[in-house]
Amino acid sequence: YSAPDPETVRGFKFTGQYILSVENLTIFQELARGVGGTINGLILYSAGMPSPRWLETYKRIITDANPAHVLHWGDPDVGGIRAMRNIALAARSIGHELKPFAMDEEVAGYRKEFKSAEVSYISQICMEFGWWTIADMVTKAQGAIEQESQPPRLPSSN
Secondary structure (H helix, E strand, C coil): CCCCCHHHCCCCCCCCCEEEEECCHHHHHHHHCCCCCCCCEEEEECCCCCCHHHHHHHHHHHHHHCCCEEEEECCCCHHHHHHHHHHHHHHHHCCCCEEECCCCCCCCCCEEECCHHHHHHHHHHHHHHCCHHHHHHHHHHCEEECHHHCCCCCCCCC
């Protein structure tokens, strides 16, 4: 997926279970190639902070697809949470609740260390949307994993 104009999205037939937006290009490319398992949904690359045009296109896609699950996988850091908040607000504006995917895990790998203000900011946004496990992980760890340190995988079809 690469930034079509919202007006170009006229509709499509969707038979998958989820729409998963992904912040990191490497993870997105691996998932799109099937490295993370069988694709049973639509994977969209958000390129970090999504633009207003991306969000309008996203809303048109979700409205037409009406997926069972609307998910996002990004870094649980200030920028990643801020981007996910914007995507969540777009989904919410059309009656869908975005859920984080694989963003509350403890894995070996590089950890960004956070200042207390960053932990507070991340926790505040997570509490606003009910992303308790991310807030808990960030508060306990005072940092977060990089998405790139996680193995590529896709949501199950449950």
